[in-house]
Amino acid sequence: YARLTDEPFVVAVRRGLLDQISPDPVRWQDLSIFKFKPEQIHRVSVTTDKELSLERDKNNQWHWLKGNGAINQTNLQSLLTTLSNLYALRWLGTTTPQQRFDKPQLVLSFTTSPDNKPSHKLTVGAQNNDNTACTRVDERDGTFAISASDFNNLKSSLEAQGTGSPSPAPTLSPSATR
Numbered sequence: 001y002a003r004l005t006d007e008p009f010v011v012a013v014r015r016g017l018l019d020q021i022s023p024d025p026v027r028w029q030d031l032s033i034f035k036f037k038p039e040q041i042h043r044v045s046v047t048t049d050k051e052l053s054l055e056r057d058k059n060n061q062w063h064w065l066k067g068n069g070a071i072n073q074t075n076l077q078s079l080l081t082t083l084s085n086l087y088a089l090r091w092l093g094t095t096t097p098q099q100r101f102d103k104p105q106l107v108l109s110f111t112t113s114p115d116n117k118p119s120h121k122l123t124v125g126a127q128n129n130d131n132t133a134c135t136r137v138d139e140r141d142g143t144f145a146i147s148a149s150d151f152n153n154l155k156s157s158l159e160a161q162g163t164g165s166p167s168p169a170p171t172l173s174p175s176a177t178r
Helices: 015-020 073-084 148-155
Strands: 043-047 051-056 062-066 090-093 106-111 119-127 133-137 143-146
Touching (some): 043 062, 043 073, 073 148, 119 148
Antiparallel strands (some): 090 143, 106 119, 133 143
C-alpha cells in the first residue's frame, strides 16, 4: 500500500513495482553532478599517469602550471564543457573496493573562482561491464556511472601533439565488474 502525505487516500501498489524501487538513498540523488559554465572554471588539474595543471589568466587565456608545450585547445574545451555539465548515467550506490578508487584511472581537480576556492575533485575508478566508468566526487556520497564518451573527454590529452600521426583516443581499461 502507498499513501501521499498530503492526501487522505491509500492505494494498492503491485509488489513488483515496490521491488524496483531502491531503498538506498544514495541511488535517489540528482543525476546532475556539476552545474557550471565552462568559462567559470578557473584552474584544472588532470592526473592520469602524470599530472597536468592549467590556470586561466586575467585575459581569459590558459597557461600551464604543470606541463609544457602548446595546449590542445580543442581537447581543453571538450574537457571544460564535459566537466562543467557533468551528469551521472545512474547512481551505483555506496563505494565498494571493486570500483578501484584505490588505483584511479583519472583524478581531476578544479576551481571556479580566481582565489582557487572552493575546490572540486572528481575521481574515476574502474570500468563497468556496460562500458561506463565508476566515478565519485568529494562533495557527495556514493558512486555514480559516467559514459565512456564523457570519460574520454575528461581524459583527452591537453598537450598538443606534433605533426606526426594522431595519438589513439583514450579508452577505459577493464578492471572491475558490476
